[in-house]
Amino acid sequence: MVQCRQLMTSPLVPVSPANPTRPVGQSLLQIVPSTACLRCDVCCRFPERDSFLRPFFTSDEIRGAVAAGLAPELFPTTEGAQVDLVTNPAGEGYVCPAFDSETSHCRIYDVRPLDCRLYPFALMWDAERAQVVLGWDTKCPYMREAPSALVDQAADAVAQWIEQDERVATLARYPRLIGRFQEDVIPLRTLAKVTERVQDGKTRIRRQALSIEDRGRLESALAVTAGFQEMPLAAASFAYHYIWRHRLTYTWAELQGHLYLFAESPDGLFLALPPLGEGSFDQPIAEAFRVMRDWNGDSRVTRMDNVPEACVPALRALGYEVTEKEPDYVYAAADLVDLAGEAYRSPRAACNRFVREQGGVVEPYDRRDRTACLSLFHEWREQKQRNGPDDWANALLDDAAGAHELALSGPAELGLTGVVLRVAGRIRAYTLGLWLNQSVFCVLMEVADRDIVGAGAFVFREFCRQALAKGACWINTMDDSGLPSLAKAKHWYHPARLVPNYVVTESRR
Ligand code: SF4
Structure with missing residues (x-):
């Protein structure tokens, strides 16, 4: 496998490598014969x-x-x-x-x-x-x-x-x-x-690479942005974006009293969140689209992602196209811990079976668990791929490896907390999450040995139990990425709310 992109296959132009310093004028030096x-x-x-x-x-x-x-x-x-x-x-x-x-x-x-x-x-x-x-x-x-x-x-x-x-x-x-x-x-x-x-020049905006030091800056801006307070999307957090930096280049800029979080994919630049800050966002959004248009030309990638429902009426009134994407799944924390009643019969049975047949100890994640967790991730990925997931699911799994590696390498710096499940001394499940506000906890990732019945259900319940004890009323488990199998798993737990999430583009009319 290779990653390069060019090949000088004809005779080199116009300079001999033996004489690379000749004046170049209008010609470009080629060094490789x-x-x-x-x-x-x-x-x-x-x-x-x-x-x-x-x-x-x-x-x-x-x-x-x-x-x-x-x-x-x-x-x-x-x-x-x-x-x-x-x-x-x-x-x-x-x-x-x-x-x-x-x-x-x-x-x-x-x-x-x-x-x-x-x-x-x-x-x-x-x-x-x-x-x-x-x-x-x-x-x-x-x-x-x-x-x-x-x-x-x-x-x-x-x-x-x-x-x-x-x-x-x-x-x-x-x-x-x-x-x-x-x-x-x-x-x-x-x-x-x-x-x-x-x-x-043309772009008139200085974008800076997003680094771990920018976490406080982003979180402060999120805390005052309309639509991200009461029931925030999982995307309204630093770690949600930062762990994908191996796939997307994240940059930020400040302009007009707002903070912009841009992401760059192979197809161009898009806004990963609406402009963050207090007050009217009409001008900041117009500016953001201008920056993206300058950068992308008329590429279809130009868009604003993760827009909360509260912003939608104003954006439609401003003439933007607003499209709904997969919502976040949100559950009452107490429901996920109690697993009471007929609705929760299946997850409750899975947990009970795990306790009966395996037992296990849930402990806080420690950086020293990283290697064992990553090795479990690769086992889990193979287990899932054996079940024949579609190409899209496979691509997501491949991409997820880098995200898990980053999150497991420095969870505290990212604002993450996590647990591992040990069975007979070996880590057989792990999960990491973060607080979106004082009452909403988000489960960002979870991996469990699929050959151990109930391990996933058990570690999920115990993680939610810890969040509930620390004040969580709601558990956000993010969206289903459009994968039917993931949607089915999320509905298994009977979400109390589906939090809408929108993509905004400029009107083409
Ligand atoms: S050198 Fe030619 S073949 Fe190679 S990437 Fe460029 S355009 Fe394509």
């Missing part, structure tokens, strides 16, 4: 169809690629977009549609996009999202062996080329050409002109 590229099986291939590394084409580059033979339908928009990948005809995963798997050549080499021409150099934000940097991708085998002096000289030449007015203007117009921070790309040069233009 074509012989090395042709031997390599890394570039232009991708593990996922929606890989964030697939190449971005500006509108001119789309026109050039289409004229060179690529189908126009491969581009979601003609205004600048990442190309749609196609199934790899020669192996696993996906390839760029311009890639010829038989010859390992790029079919549109002469008009390949800037994104590809730069490689194995790459443009990205630094870890703090404060500066645009030029880096080199350690996934390129040639670069790993290249003398550092050569890489250094080439970086100077490429950085100089990038900082020319024409390229800076292109990057300001297409900021998605600048990738998110990647740990396996080594920063070489800071691009001051590009940074200044992209930060202060």
Whole structure:
């Protein structure tokens, strides 16, 4: 499996690696000789169809690629977009549609996009999202062996080329050409002109990488935002978002007295929550959509997620499109602990059977339990996959691994609390959750050995019992992600409320 995205398959243009420091003018230095590229099986291939590394084409580059033979339908928009990948005809995963798997050549080499021409150099934000940097991708085998002096000289030449007015203007117009921070790309040069233009130019808003230190800032803003007080959505919390940072790039900005939490997927930028803060949100929302439009062009990803019901009438009155998505499931905490009556006969029987046949000890989660919990997660995932979940459920399970790893690594920093269930000394279940307010506790994740009947039901009940003892009236177990099996499990416990959750987009009329 590979993650790179470009291949210099034709003779290199226009500079010999032996002389990388010649004036670059209008031409872009290529450091890797074509012989090395042709031997390599890394570039232009991708593990996922929606890989964030697939190449971005500006509108001119789309026109050039289409004229060179690529189908126009491969581009979601003609205004600048990442190309749609196609199934790899020669192996696993996906390839760029311009890639010829038989010859390992790029079919549109002469008009390949800037994104590809730069490689194995790459443009990205630094870890703090404060500066645009030029880096080199350690996934390129040639670069790993290249003398550092050569890489250094080439970086100077490429950085100089990038900082020319024409390229800076292109990057300001297409900021998605600048990738998110990647740990396996080594920063070489800071691009001051590009940074200044992209930060202060068209988008006029400084977004900063979301870090663990921003938890207090986000929680304070959530606490004063209309619609998130009495019965908040699970999304109205820091950890709910932060644990997915391996899949989405989260940034925040402050403007007009509001805090904006943006998330960036391979398709572009969206607002993970409505603008947070007190007072009217008309202008903050208009500003947020302007920022997203600037960044995304007319990509369909432009939207505002996790909007509570209280905001819906005002948003409709402002002319936005409001669509309901899967609601959060909320239960009376006492019901989940008592499991009384006919309605709870099945979960009660499951708990009783677990106690009768296994017994077990529930203990607070400790950081030292991390390895055992992660190993249980992988067992649990295999158990679920053996039952043949659909592709969507499989993809969610794969994504969930990173979220569990992060949550188990530092629960306290994320505001999480958790328990483990030990059976005969071994951890056979764990669960983590957080307080959404003083009376609503959210169960964020739960994993239990599916071969032990009742282990999941038992650890869930005991976790809810602890929350009830600390003042929880309500338990939120999040939404069902549109999965029928998950919806069935959540209805098993008879939710007291389904808390509506909305997605807001600009009207296309
Ligand atoms: S456009 Fe060409 S160089 Fe770029 S990813 Fe596609 S095949 Fe590779």
